[in-house]
Amino acid sequence: PPDWTEMDTKAVNTIRVLAADAVQKVGNGHPGTAMSLAPLAYTLFQKVMRHNPSDLDWVARDRFVLSAGHSSLTLYLQLFLGGFGLEIKDIESLRTWGSLTPGHPEHHHTAGVEITTGPLGQGLSSAVGMSMASRREHGLFDPDTPLGKSPFDHYIYVIASDGDIEEGVTAEASSIAGRQQLGNLIVFYDDNAISIEDDTNIALSEDVAKRYEAYGWHVQRVEGGENVVGILDAIEEAKKVTDKPSLIAIRTIIGYPAPTKMNTGKAHGSALGDDEVAEVKKILDFDPEKFFQVDPKVLEHTRKLVQRGEEAEKKWQPEFDAWAKANPERKKLYDRLSKRDLPENWADKLPSYPVDAKGLATRKASGEVLTAIADELPELWGGSADLAESNNTTMEGANSFGPTEASTKQWEANPYGRTLHFGIREHAMGAILSGIALHGPTRPYGGTFLTFSDYMRGAVRLASVMQAPVIYVWTHDSIGLGEDGPTHQPIEQLAALRAIPGLSIVRPADANETAYAWKAILERQHDWFSGPVGIALTRQNVPTLEGTDPVGVARGGYVLAEEEGELKVIFIATGSEVQVALEARKQLQDKGIGARVVSMPSLDWFEQQDADYIEEVLPSSVAARVSIEAGIAQPWYRWLGSFGRPVSIEHYGASAAAAVLFEEFGFTADVAVQAAEQSM
Template identity: 65%
Template sequence: PDDWSELDQKAVDTIRVLAADAVQKVGNGHPGTAMSLAPLAYELFQHTMRHDPSDPGWQGRDRFVLSCGHSSLTLYLQLFLAGYGLEMRDLEELRTWDSATPGHPEYSHTPGVEITTGPLGQGLASAVGMAMAARRERGLFDPDAPQGESPFDHFVYVICSDGDIEEGVTAEASSIAGRQQLGNLVVIYDDNHISIEDDTTVALSEDVVERYDAYGWHTQVVRGGENVVGIREALANAKAETGRPSFIALRTIIGYPAPEKMNTGAAHGAALGEPEVRSVKEILGFDPDKHFAIDDDVLAHARSVGQRGKAEHEAWDKQFADWAAANPERRALLERMARRQLPDGWHDKLPSWEVGGDPVATRKALQKILGEIGPELPELWGGSADLAESNNTTIKGADSFGPSTVSTNMWGQMSPYGRTLHFGVREHAMGSILNGIALHGGTRVYGGTFLIFSDYMRPAVRLAALMKLPTTYIWTHDSIGLGEDGPTHQPIEQLASLRAVPGLSIVRPADANETSAAVRAVLDNPTGPAGLALTRQNLPILEGTDADGVARGGYTLADASTGQPQLILIATGSEVQLAVEARKVFEDEGVPTRVVSMPCVEWFQAQDRSYTRHVIPPEVKARVSVEAAVSLTWHQFVGDDGECVSIEHFGASADYKTLFQQFGFTTQHVVEAGRRTLARAAEHNA
């Protein structure tokens, strides 16, 4: 372009050289894409995006997502050049212990990194969530402003790679983005035809652009990574297209201009080697004996973007101040949401159920809870992966989120600012989109499917845990208790395997009142993701449930009559009732027995030792766990003398009462297990 100066070109070439240097120094990493995408990334950070390096959290900023996280240098080098606080020393420390430049970009670790990426497909899919969140937030704060004139209007830019394009989660999310007509989303596809197995043609022959056409996106093709004029024009077109998401296929040569390795898989994921690094420097007119060098004038030129960013920020501040003055209540909501603080007294809206009243499935309890708290918590929104009617995830009276041109019998007319999300049968994209929504702003979002299909979402759930995002999963049909759908739909190992994820809380309430308490605890603690495991089948309303006990993860629901238990029955969810029944049998026989309800193992383990030892005294060795799932979770709680009432094989298709009977989830079985552990404990004490 006309305003592209020699300094700009030098900056771009410096990026290539620094990328080669950084990977060469640590000995491993991904130089190729950082080199070939240098002009695009530079153009984005220097000319296209609205951002202020001095304030990476500025609410009005455009978001940037590097979906191909392995090319972290693509981002780090822009953060360095633009002045986000990364300096040359940080680049020298690439991929080393405690550096600001880990192998893949890490959210809340490096200023300017909006999202942790690396597992392919997640970045693009989460960016769809960011674009959705931007629209929903605009709807909460500034719904009537004309398009482009609100302080809440901005763009989400994504760079993605062949790997992102191949992953199914992006296919799911891209279809959703098309349905949602996300005009604020711009994706640039680094179409370099190379991945680790070299020429992508061995696995990829589809017409990617045609596929994005089919999704309803605005598509463009730009030939040549060096083609800054074409890149700039395409980005301008993409921004101008506000009715559809934009897809720009940019044909690049990976590793350009490394003479031996460009356009090969060798440039993708390994250091180029010292001779090739030298060649790159020579070709670009740099001194091959210098490492990690940048000309002062180049750096100063690049960092001048900071002034432009500040000016944009100031202009936005004024726009924002005007809005705030005109919208004091919305401003208060915005500030409350920014703190992720819920309104005073919201607990009072949580429903409760009378002990001994009609049995209620915990998924049905959820429906009532959402209906009651929905009006109090405008930040709360969510939906389901085509199971709204089964998960009961719909807040009564809420609009569906979608183009207003769409209207259906069941959901009425959709609204671009709607509250009910429709993901289709796309659990994985749902998980990634929830991440993007949670990253984008202060809303509290949830997504529902059957617990078994948490398997489809795991990569996204793990990233939520890694980023400590307050996403909430509504996972209903939480055991063989779902009945007739059979083993393909019955979770067996899911509870244990989700509990294995560091930082993820799995909450399995025992009845409707515990469900209310679980929702309270989850929403009160926006420190990480949580999954609610809820039943399809009805459960009795139990005596002794306690909201504070639920928040502590586990508590004595029914104590031994003497206060000194000889036997402890630990149960979760629909099996707590069996423990309660078994306790009666033992108490009748004179065995003081305590029932511990443990809806959330993670919360329980986070309690002080004094509390956990109070609930499960170590000297009481006779212990039984009862959960309709694999026992893996429970060995640590029941100990050497203990017993697990569990299921260690796949389920079957029948009504749930038959299944519980056939698979040993009966009061009688719990009693027998109790007798065995009592006998063992007695033997040890003898």
């Protein structure tokens, strides 16, 4: 391009040499793509993206998602050259204890990393969420300005690899992106035809471009990783197509210009070796005897980005101020959302329910909560993976998020709508929710059956790793699902989800605990790294209980029914089994045996309480304990000790009415009393 200087070329070559050096020094890593993608990444960061290294939270910044997270150097070297905070010592300490440059980019760990990536497919899929978030942001704050003309508008750039393209999660997300006509999403597919098992031909013969066209994307092809003009032209073309996401397949040679290892699987995931690194340096006119060479002039040149970034934001500020002046109410909302504050007294809107033996399903209560707080919390939005009516995820009266032609008899869609429709794509839903949460400033939720949390697990785990404040609405949370049978009845999911560090699971016992749970979740997610929460809800009706307590729910567990007389045994239960615990307690109390019921909607939250509170709820002197939960016992043994007994289900369910299953599988007061007697 006309404004490309010798310094730019030298900077690109510096990237290649540093990538080779950094991996060689630590002895392992992924040099190949960092080398071949150097021109692309450099062009994006230095020539294309609107961002400001001095203000990483600039609301209107373009986002960059390195979906090919294994090529973390691709990002680190831009953050170094561009002046985002990394220095050469950070590059030298790649992949070592305590460094700012871990093996894969980690959000909240390294400034300028917008999202943690590495598990393939997640980055591109979350980028779809970021793009959706940006449109919703526009709709919340500046709906009267056309898309693309608002100070809030910006682009989402992605670099994706063969792995990202092969993973099913991106297939799901890319189909959604097509349906959503995400014009500000620009994905570079690094089509280097090499993965770890070498030439991708062994496992990939599809026509990727055609597939993306089938999704409704705008697809272009750039020949050659060195082809900066081609890259720039393609970006210009991509920006012109405002109603389609863009895929730009760029044919690169992995490891270029390493003389013997380029274009091989070896260049993907291993150090090149001293000799090959020396050869690379010779080819690029660097001293083969020196390491981590950065010409100060190169750095001076690339760090001009700091100044350009500041100027860009300065230039933008008046547009934003004009918007603020014209939209004082929206500006208030903007300020509140930017701080992730909740409005005053919002919780007054939460429904409350009278004690009632018939009760209602907690999923229904959850739906009523969402509708009740919809007006107070415009930042809250979400939907379901094609189970809206079952998951009760739709706020009454909310329209759907999508282009108007996505509307159907049942749903009215508009580009700034609120109800999300993920289709039958749980994994993409998970990744998209993360992208929305990371993008800010809204709060997303998404629902499916609890069993199908399995399908989302890759995304749920990554949300937990990066502590993204996402809410999962998982309904049909036990054998209480009934007739659909063992394939649909969660048995191990509560345990398996509680196992994920940083993820909280909440399983309210009744309608009121459901409202309290939503309150606690929204209050706990008060910052941008407060972590994901899953709420597990019943399909079936459960009685609305006496004595449920918002503070107790927020602490994860509390004494719902005190013992009468001396405390002999403690029942600990969650969700639909709390009623069983209460019945069992009654039976024992009728016999004069002091029994307590602890409602424990969240083991994760309870574990975070101070020792005194835990001792108060579960006195260590009382070894007789019974857990009651329609799932496996694995998470309960910690609290049961040597003498406690779980009432649990350790095998798959069956297809029959819920009531039959609870009876047949032993979730009855009689069984619980028996367990208590064994425990005492």
